[in-house]
Amino acid sequence: MPSPIEFYFDFSSPYGYLAATRIGALAARHGRTVDWRPMLLGAAFKATGMAPLPMVPIKGEYSMRDMPRSARFLGVPFNLPARFPISTVAPARLVSWLRRRGGVDLEAAVLALYRAYFVDGVDISAADAAAGCVGALGIDSAEALAAMADPAVKEGLREEVEAAVAAGVFGSPFIRVDGEPFWGVDRLDQVERWLSTGGF
């Protein structure tokens, strides 16, 4: 069994969203599954000294133009939310919990949350809004809210994010294929060739 593709993403990352809409089908074309790994860019920024894109002079303005253009290029619906960026601790906890819990289509859950934020403008930083996004997948809202408030779930995500950054994950999306790291939605073409050829 080939190992799953590790897909790290932050829910406030437009490029993470764009890649999330592609990675499942890409993996399937090569007989792989995806391990959906929520992360928190804030922890990565602390380790690298980098800053959220909108806060970087000049580059931030460029990125505000590049984000919707990249979405149009890929044919993915995208509306820059009125509140951007946001804290993504709540939805990250939700997905971390669902990943450990099992019994749910995690790709569908991730895409429901991403689309709520980047298409419908829902502020998923609020736990109840995040819980509402996965209700249609059969996740009980009260159970999801309890999970997001559970100290064990909080600590679990904290440890996962810490381990990810310690292992070199510094951005979103960040993809690992059999140990090989790829950063950015613009590396999906390299990921595809890597999977086709076993490395180049």
Added chain:
Amino acid sequence: MPSPIEFYFDFSSPYGYLAATRIGALAARHGRTVDWRPMLLGAAFKATGMAPLPMVPIKGEYSMRDMPRSARFLGVPFNLPARFPISTVAPARLVSWLRRRGGVDLEAAVLALYRAYFVDGVDISAADAAAGCVGALGIDSAEALAAMADPAVKEGLREEVEAAVAAGVFGSPFIRVDGEPFWGVDRLDQVERWLSTGGF
């Protein structure tokens, strides 16, 4: 006459080098020429607060892996130079001078300098090494050295770089097509579609 594609690059930028090997043919496919614009990333870093890739923790290590891999992906010869990054003021002055002077294949000059550094490991930060790279194009070495030491050439480049940063150029490669900005060799696919469709 469609306007030329503005191509900004720093000679110490591996991604600038990779894009430089592609942009001429890409432009020609769409009946365009390239305006080769040397820039200095140091000036952009001052304006954005960004740092040279090798100096950024975690991301720097990733980039050392991504640079040669991206070169292999594109089929472009690449050897990370022993001295990297370097000051690129001398070769930037040389190309700035040649651009104003005319009468030379500027693409050939830029590629000769880039290949000397990123394939043959020549330290083109030295004015005489830079001059030597364009000798085969009929540029007299003494004339080139005099140009790089000419206060008017120095001031010309300084003004060009300042104007570029003021106009939003913050990285290398940075490409403008009819006013639309694209950053990175991984945006060449968007540049190509922009030229094909007139914008998307």
